[in-house]
Amino acid sequence: MRPIPHVFTRKTWLLSACLAMLITQACKKINDTTADSPLAPQSAVQKPSDSTPKSLILFIGDGMGLSTITAGRIFDGQSKGLSGEGHSLSFEGFGNVALIKTYNFDAQVPDSAGTATAMMSGYKARIGTINVPPDNLLAGCGDRPAPPTLAKRASAKGLSVGLVSTARITHATPAAVFSHAPSRNWEADKDIKGIAAESGCRSIAAQLVDPATAVNLALGGGHKEFTDAQKQVWREGGGDHIYIESGADFGALNAQDGQDILGLFTPSHMSYEADRKKTDEPSLAEMTRFAIENLSARGTGYVLMVEAGRIDHAHHGGNAYRALRDVQALNEAVATAIDMTGGDTTLLVTADHSHVFTIAGYPKRGNPILGLVTPPQSLEQLLNDQEGDGPVLAKDDKPYTTLGYHNGSGPQRNDDSPALTDNAVQAPDFRQQVAVPLGSETHSGEDVALYAQGPGAERVRGVMDQDEIAAVIDAALGLR
Ligand SMILES: [Zn+2]
Incomplete structure (x- = not known):
């Protein structure tokens, strides 16, 4: 029998008491993710069973360093008319937290390709490379073998695989779920030339639509990276494979059908949350809800990666407002997952790296964060x-x-x-x-945080190296 994966905190005691007494309204108050309370929110405590397939959702706030989380927390609280400083984001009540060392194999300050490889494949890669060992840079090209991706490891155990991102679906972080690429820039077939073509390397787009890649569901941006022929390869992938590009088509889908879906809503990255037109592009929380319903309907257990990819982009552009609005979008996506999943699902929330973003001076409490x-x-x-x-x-x-x-x-x-x-x-x-x-x-090199709850979350503690996150995932899902 698995151990109950929670430190027995005051919060979990309250939630357990609530469940026992079935006082739904009282519990709702405690579990309110927007409550401005020192008691941080946490999902209902449920004991995992051994018979139900295990699932895991890895949330990545791209570039969501600790200063971004603190500022995002204050921003979220203030935007809801609450006091910001004592506010809590949805994942800050998870009982297991660790600091994560983010360096790449060859870089003190990392990029998303190397860090995503560490998290999902379990080894430090060179900066700019996706799922290729530092001493075997053409792994996966032609007939060269490569260590299995998270998608391959999960599907080999019968699990379904999903990914959601507000970035291009071929961008470094989502690409690390399923592909091998010596260069993160080899997103489309047009990028495969010179050494890439000579070595038989395939674009990230080509790898995504290949049924052998084992991706069941992918929602995000970036349809300009795919050729018409590749979209057709996806549609012909066997069974009910659906390819969509519009918010209207997305709204017409029934997630419970459990169909394999590639939904790419924008030519490149999806809009910042601050600029999103709701009829054209679903929110990160809406995509997360759909993915959980779709993957759960299969009854196989699943691994799902959800990336708030544009926190990073807003920081690169020096615009804190859009970065913090996208932290809010991630916060809502995690809250959605907390509400929809039970004790058989592990939830991990982390960042791949930080940014040179500071909260400074001596502003008074309650001062507008911006x-x-x-x-x-x-x-x-x-x-x-x-x-x-x-x-x-x-x-x-x-x-x-x-x-x-x-x-x-x-x-x-x-x-x-x-x-x-x-x-x-x-x-x-x-x-x-x-x-x-x-x-x-630019990115910055200090540690980021990892928040965890659910089966295997007790492994998340202390100061960890980023490549240990893959071991947490594999242990939670029994992958190796
Ligand atoms: Zn970046």
Whole structure:
């Protein structure tokens, strides 16, 4: 019998008591993912059975480092009219948490290809490479063998395989579920030339539609990476294989049918959540709900990877607002999964790497997270019942924002910079000031967090190397 996968916290005690008493409304209050309570949310505690197939959902907030989670938590709370600092995101109540070392085989500050390989295949890869060992860069090309992908390991055990991403489905993180690519840029057939063509390497798109790749469901962006012939290969993949590109077609599907579906809603990446047109593109939570219903209907057990891919892109563009809106979208997707799954499903939430994104100055509690740094009341103001001061001025006599980027393409702060106003810095398109001018803001190298609940979650603790996450997945699902 499996151990009950939870540390017995005050929260789980409350939830257990709720279940025993069947006081549904009282439990709902405790389990409310938006509650501004020191008791973080967590799904109902259920003891896993040995007879039901096990499932696992790996949520990846691309670039969702700890400063992004903290800012996202405050942003989410404030946008709901709650106090932000003590607010909790849906996954912050998971009982098992670890810090994760993210370095690539050859890079101190990693990229998503190497980190996704570590998480899903269990070894550190070179930066920019997907599921190829560092000393065997053409593995998987032509007839060269390669270590099995997560999709292959799962399908070999009879599990179904799904992936959901707001990025192109051929982008590094989703591609690491199912493909081998010495270069993450070999997404489409047009990218296969020179050494790639000579070595018999296939594009990531070609690998996705190949029935041997063992992907049952893929929802995201990036249909321009696929040729018409490849879309037809998917449709002819056997059984009821469906290919769609529109939100309307998606809405007409019945997830309970358990059909194999490739849904690509945009030519490239899907829209930022802040810009998404609801009739054209489903939300990350809607895609997650559909995937769980579709995969569950098969009765096989499943592994599902869900990526909030555009947190990373908004950070690269130096725009905190869109990054935080996409953290909210991930938060809602995880909340959806918590509500829909039980004790036989392991939930993991992590980031592949962090960004040079900071929360700084000494803003007062409750200060708008996107705003100018405004200080708490001084002792003198408190004792004399006086209002606090306005925005703090830097040595250049200009105010500054709480959120910032160490580097990037945003405006550099210098003597010619205009004085910032609260209106300007809280506008959706504002790009925070940077110290080091670069064409694009970069990843950063500090540890990220991994949150876990469900079977096998007790392995998530302490400080772990990123390639150990694959061992957690494999143990939870009995893959090797
Ligand atoms: Zn990135």
